[in-house]
Amino acid sequence: WYTMLHESLHTMGAVQDGAPDSNGTAHCYSDYDIMCYDDGSGPTHVVCAYLELDCQGDTYFNAGSPSGWLASHWNIGQPMNRFLDAGAQSVDYTTPTPVTAIAKTASSISSFTIAWNAGIDDVAITSYRVELAPASNGPWTLHSSTSSTSRTITGLAPATARYVRVTALDAAANASTPVIGSYASDADTAAPTAPGSPAASAVTASTATVSWSASVDNDMVDHYLLERQTGVGWQTLATVPASTMSTNLTSLGWSQAYTIAIRAVDRSGNSSARSTSVVFTTLGDTTPPDAPTNLAVASDAERTTMTWTAPSDDVGVSSYSLLLVTSAGVVALAENAYSTTYAIVLPKATTYTLTVRAFDAAGNISQGASIVFTTWTPPVIEPCPSGWTGTQPNCVPPRATTPDRTIPNRPRAARVLATSTRSVRISFLVGTDRGGVAGTRIYRMQRGRWILALYDRAVRGTRQLTIGGLAPHAAQRFKLVTVDQAGNQSKSVLLATRTR
Numbered sequence: 001w002y003t004m005l006h007e008s009l010h011t012m013g014a015v016q017d018g019a020p021d022s023n024g025t026a027h028c029y030s031d032y033d034i035m036c037y038d039d040g041s042g043p044t045h046v047v048c049a050y051l052e053l054d055c056q057g058d059t060y061f062n063a064g065s066p067s068g069w070l071a072s073h074w075n076i077g078q079p080m081n082r083f084l085d086a087g088a089q090s091v092d093y094t095t096p097t098p099v100t101a102i103a104k105t106a107s108s109i110s111s112f113t114i115a116w117n118a119g120i121d122d123v124a125i126t127s128y129r130v131e132l133a134p135a136s137n138g139p140w141t142l143h144s145s146t147s148s149t150s151r152t153i154t155g156l157a158p159a160t161a162r163y164v165r166v167t168a169l170d171a172a173a174n175a176s177t178p179v180i181g182s183y184a185s186d187a188d189t190a191a192p193t194a195p196g197s198p199a200a201s202a203v204t205a206s207t208a209t210v211s212w213s214a215s216v217d218n219d220m221v222d223h224y225l226l227e228r229q230t231g232v233g234w235q236t237l238a239t240v241p242a243s244t245m246s247t248n249l250t251s252l253g254w255s256q257a258y259t260i261a262i263r264a265v266d267r268s269g270n271s272s273a274r275s276t277s278v279v280f281t282t283l284g285d286t287t288p289p290d291a292p293t294n295l296a297v298a299s300d301a302e303r304t305t306m307t308w309t310a311p312s313d314d315v316g317v318s319s320y321s322l323l324l325v326t327s328a329g330v331v332a333l334a335e336n337a338y339s340t341t342y343a344i345v346l347p348k349a350t351t352y353t354l355t356v357r358a359f360d361a362a363g364n365i366s367q368g369a370s371i372v373f374t375t376w377t378p379p380v381i382e383p384c385p386s387g388w389t390g391t392q393p394n395c396v397p398p399r400a401t402t403p404d405r406t407i408p409n410r411p412r413a414a415r416v417l418a419t420s421t422r423s424v425r426i427s428f429l430v431g432t433d434r435g436g437v438a439g440t441r442i443y444r445m446q447r448g449r450w451i452l453a454l455y456d457r458a459v460r461g462t463r464q465l466t467i468g469g470l471a472p473h474a475a476q477r478f479k480l481v482t483v484d485q486a487g488n489q490s491k492s493v494l495l496a497t498r499t500r
Contacts, residue, residue, distance in 0.1 A: 006034055014060040021059045028059050035060070092172035096121035099128065099166050099176070104183045105150065109158040109219055112183050115150035119168035119176050129175075131165040136180060140165060158188035158219055158268050188268040192217035195224060195262040195272065200280035205254040205287070206315045208280060211246035215264030215272055222267040229259040229277065254285040254315055254362060285362035289313035292320065292340075292356045292366070297373040298422070300471040301446065304375055305343045311358050311366060318361045323368075327351040349377040376469060382455035385438055388487060393441060393452050397487040404486030408433030411440055411480045411490075416497045417464065421472035424497055427464045430456075431482030431490050438483045442467065445477035453478070470499050 009015075010026055015035050021028045028036040031044035033054060054060050102116040119125055130151045131140040143164075144151060153162060161184040168176040196213025215221050226238040226247060237260075240247045252258065259279050264272040290311035298305045310317055322342055324333035332352060333344060346352070351374045358366040384395035397403070414428040430440055437459040444453040444467065453467050470476060475498050482490035 009035055009060075016060070019059045030054075030059070033059070092123050092170060092174060094122040094170075095174040096125050096168040096170050096176040098179050099149070099168055100179075102164075102166060102179050102181050106152075107184075107186050109186045109188045110156050111152055111154040112156070112185050113150060113152040114164055114166075114181070114183060116166055116179070118149050121168070121170045121174075123170055123172075125168050126171050127169050129167040129169060131167075131178075133163045133165070136163050136182070145169075153183075156185040158185060160185050188219045188266065188270060190218045191270040192221050192264040192266050192272040195264050195275045197276045198226075198260055198262050198278045200258075200260065200278050203280050203282060204314065205283045205285040206250065206252050208249045208252060208258070208282065209246060210249060210260055210262075210278070212262045212275060214242075214245055217264070217266045217270075219266050219268065221264050223265055225263045225265060225271075227261055227263065227274065229261070234261070234274075252282050254282050257281045285315050285360060285364065287314045287360075288364035289317050289358040289360050289366040292358055292369045295354065295356060295369050295371040297354065297371060298472055299346070299373065299376045300422075300469065301348070301376050301378070302345070302471070303343050304346045304373075305341065306354055306356075307341050308356055308369065310340050313358070313360045313364075315360050315362065317358045319359045321357045321359065321365070323355040325353045325355075327353075346375045348375050350375050379453055379469065381452060385485070385487065392455065393443070395487050404435050404484065404488060406434065406484075407488045408437060408482040408484040408490045410482055411493050413462070414480055414493045414495055416495055419497055419499055421500045422470050423466050423468040424470060424476055424478070424499065425464065425466045426478065426480075426495060427462065428480055428493070429462050430458055430460050432460075433482065433484035433488075436485040438485050438487070441481050441483055441489070443479040443481075444470075445479075450479055472499050474499050 015022050015026050015028050017024050017026070019028070021030050023029055023039065023041045025039055025041055027039050029042060029045050030036050030047040036044050096119040099116040099119050102114060104112050105115045106113040127145045127147050128149070129145050130143045132143045132153065133140045143153065153164070156162070161182055163180060163182050165178045165180045167178040192215040195215045198210050198212040200208050200210055202209045210226060212224070215224070221242040223242055224240045224245075225236050226240060226249075227234040228237050237249060238247050257279060258281070259277050261274040261277045263274050290313070292308040292311050294309040296307050306322070320337045320340075322333060322335045322337055323331070325331055332346070335342070351372065353370055353372050355368040355370045357368045381392050384390055384392060387398045388395045389398075390396045409431040411428040411431045414426065417425040417427050419425075426442075428440070430437060439455055439457040439459070440463070441452060442454040442456065442465065443450040454465060456463055456465060467478065476496065478495040480493040480495070
């Protein structure tokens, strides 16, 4: 019967080439449609639920008042469609009516149950599809299919709302219009039981471990609060996850008594009563701090700055003692400091030994850390050329019958090559003079005055020089001048930079 029906439909022109699902050879693609199969022009698509005629109603023999392509093309009508289809099988085209009176019938803090009145179908409703979503517009997730008219939604947190969509289905997979409702699990108002009595262990001058036994809740414990009694009130010292029944307390005061109790809090925020208390006293602090490290001294013409790295201590460092002794054994400084930096004005070009010790609040003192250093030494002033009088930079040339009054050419291509915390490296091309160059003077600006920093006696070529003894993190200005054999100075060349 299948082959005879298929060929008879060819004779009646069932699938015209212009139909939406036609493959152009009087067949179609919508398997299990009787006229559809893969004839080499393209594979079929499983669209129909079972064997029938024109299951999507878009290719041929559409019943009633067709739309789209069939509205102006071939149309035998509903009677012919049903007559031909009856030769293959009886098809159920009728969709069930929607369910009614859907409502929540029971609930707990982790679930709710809904029930509904059955829909109506011309044959029979075989199942109900139940879907869930966090919002009315989805996204929808299949929860289950059931033949009963109720369903329990489980695994929810307290006071959790879900949208539920129920659809009635018959044996032919015809689906009703879905019905949507919003329902929620019950709020949790029951507090957890009080945790078991806490115990203290591993008590030191600044730390202790507190442990306890678990609390019980009708839902689930979310965390524990570890509290200390302060007068008539309580102070929270730590929040501990529910999976942990102990915690390490740190930064405690030495030789202090602590009264500790535990409260349990569930995920709805319900708090238990406090447990019984445990009392413990931290030990006295007898452990000295470690010795300071990374001692460093920076000295310039204005001041000497001492720095170091804070050491560790079981309670905490509170201050430092500084002892500064000259190379002759004279105490130059015996002072307390409360930070890791100390600045002082000291005599220049003097050698000292600095010793730093750390104190904690209990008066324990660390081993000393020492460093030897020499304070800033002024640069050596170059003498005047032979036969000249005065002192640098104010040298007076000897008298001459015909004195040289022509100033030399100034240095060229001067630039800063590199900087560090206490020095600057520069480069320049030595200036020229007809009577001969004596050298190049390099001045440094200090407190509003130009001070000679270097005197380079090279008479030609490119020079690279390092100017030391500078202050760190400070702006630096330099002036370069050429000096000829007669003591004449060229116009100056200025450089500016900044130490690191």
